[in-house]
């Protein structure tokens with residue numbers, strides 16, 4: 001799973017410095033963080049609607065759109081996927097400690 005995210009993050013990073021009319025991702029970077037954030041919001045809403053409709057194929061497609069646009073927003077905000085995954089790892093460790101404490 002991490003390989004997919006790394007490949008996509010690398011492609012997105014290359015597009016950040018590319019000419020705006022050279023690709024979809026490059027054009028989104030050129031439009032700025034407000035537009036990128038708007039796309040994340042739209043894709044999040046579409047993912048929610050798909051999940052509520054109960055169609056797993058639609059949820060998969062919308063979730064892919066959401067993660068893709070979120071990765072563009074992260075790049076624009078100077079946050080790496082490694083930062084996010086490290087935060088999730090840290091929380092897993094924290095919750096493990098809480099569970100351990102609850103058992104003692």
Ligand SMILES: N=c1c2ncn([C@@H]3O[C@H](COP(=O)(O)OP(=O)(O)OP(=O)(O)O)[C@@H](O)[C@H]3O)c2ncn1[C@@H]1O[C@H](COP(=O)(O)O)[C@@H](O)[C@H]1O
Pocket residue numbers: 008011012015023024025026039064065068
């Ligand atoms: N994963 C994706 C991906 N998912 C969705 N999309 C595009 O995201 C856009 C979102 O669709 P919408 O209908 O919501 O948006 P729109 O109407 O085109 O745009 P708005 O006017 O709403 O801003 C579509 O143009 C999709 O093609 C993607 N475009 C690119 N990728 C990946 O990004 C890489 C780089 O893409 P390019 O920058 O196009 O080379 C590709 O190799 C892919 O791996």
